[in-house]
Amino acid sequence: MLFDEVIAGLDVQPEGLYVDGTYGRGGHAKGVLEGLGEKGALVVFDRDPEAIASARRDVGDEARVRICHASFDRLPDFVDAASARGVLFDLGVSSPQLDDAARGFSFLRDGPLDMRMDPTSGYSAADWIATAEESEISRVIAAYGEDRFARRIAQAIGVARVESRIDTTARLAEVVASAIPARFREPGKHPATRAFQAFRIHVNRELELLETGLEAALKVLAVGGRLAVISFHSLEDRIVKRFMRRESEGDPMWRGMPNIPEAAQPRMALVGKAIRASDNEVAENVRARSAILRIATKVRA
Ligand SMILES: C[S@@+](CC[C@H](N)C(=O)[O-])C[C@H]1O[C@@H](n2cnc3c(N)ncnc32)[C@H](O)[C@@H]1O
Known part of the structure; x- marks a missing residue:
């Protein structure tokens, strides 16, 4: 979803380290890999063992890829602080999760009432x-x-x-x-x-993990690195929007003052406005109708 916009937004550099916090079936991850040279690297995460199994099948032989079965709030356990050129979160459930009755997510398909991504x-x-x-x-x-x-x-x-x-x-x-x-x-x-x-x-504690996941992403990003987040409903988007706004405005105590100490200066800058899927994409995939992509860049350690 929003594939070209995500790849452009992450500003993929051939030698950079990138993190896909929500591998799913690897659509975006494969796009990032295409932009990487031999010295580039991609670390992928998913909470879902089935997504991880598909990552092992599809990109498990790739020397540039590391696969982690973990929630993205644990990024700093696997990725060095201030090392990543880009982090992507494509939130929510994947189509395979929704379509498989046995996962128990859908009222359209009868199955055991589970709903856990992991x-x-x-x-x-x-x-x-x-x-x-x-x-x-x-x-x-x-x-x-x-x-x-x-x-x-x-x-x-x-x-x-x-x-x-x-x-x-x-x-x-x-x-x-x-x-x-x-x-x-x-x-x-x-x-x-x-x-x-x-x-x-x-x-799935989705909103709590999103809050800690955004902090975790900021921690592992290098200065100049990009954070791209796609959300699917207003509760998620509100958290992403507030986080990026807060981090791009700096400490409110100091707003408008001269000689702001470094610790009170913004840690991020917004990149463009929120992006929605094009009419063509929505026509092909109805779920894209509610998708919103926000991008910000880290501007200080
Ligand atoms: C919309 S899909 C991602 C699709 C993926 N970008 C692609 O192109 O195939 C969302 C994925 O994020 C995973 N996920 C959701 N919350 C997560 C979290 N807190 N940590 C890690 N993975 C998560 C889900 O298990 C699901 O596989």
């Missing part, structure tokens, strides 16, 4: 839904799904789980849908869309 750690959506307080379920749906029927949905889940454990995506979708009055359903949108997004974000 099924080897943490708890599944089914486990969480079985044990969380109704008030907590309601809070998660409201905060991460921005669904006005959060309380009703949580109550419906509370009732349904007494009958039997909710452990498939189809059953969860049905329970959620039953709580939303027909006249409030959004046209062309499955009534469980928002709640499913909320559970996925919660189970």
Whole structure:
């Protein structure tokens, strides 16, 4: 997604070290590799063991590539501070994750209710839904799904789980849908869309890891290096936008003052404005409609 824009935004230098924090199926990673010379290097991360298996298959023999099965908030454990010329985060879930019913992400395909990007750690959506307080379920749906029927949905889940454990995506979708009055359903949108997004974000701790991941990216970037982030919904984009704005404005205490000490000066500068997918790309891939790419460069250590 936004392939040309990402590759141009990262300003790939043949001898640079680059980090793809979200390998997926390697679309962007392969684009970066094409721009690298023999002395260049690429370190790829993904939390998903299946994405890592595909990286091993596709680029595992490449001497310039290192593959790390880890969340991108752990970049500094694998990459030296101030060494990278570019870091990319292409957030959210991949198409293979959504399309595989067995991963339990989708209300369109019935499967076990899991939703973990890394099924080897943490708890599944089914486990969480079985044990969380109704008030907590309601809070998660409201905060991460921005669904006005959060309380009703949580109550419906509370009732349904007494009958039997909710452990498939189809059953969860049905329970959620039953709580939303027909006249409030959004046209062309499955009534469980928002709640499913909320559970996925919660189970994967997506927003917390994004906050720490952005700090981690800044740490491993060299001065002059680029950070490129693609987000898919407003909650993610808000975090990225605020981070880049804060880092490009410097310490607010000193704003507008003369002789600002180095530690209070901005660490980043914005590169251009937010970029959205072209009409052509959206026509080919409907998910691109909500994608937003933001780029910033590190300007001081
Ligand atoms: C939209 S896909 C990336 C697609 C990729 N750019 C490509 O061209 O194929 C997002 C990927 O990021 C991974 N991911 C999401 N959050 C992550 C995190 N905190 N750390 C590492 N990987 C993450 C997901 O497992 C998924 O494979």
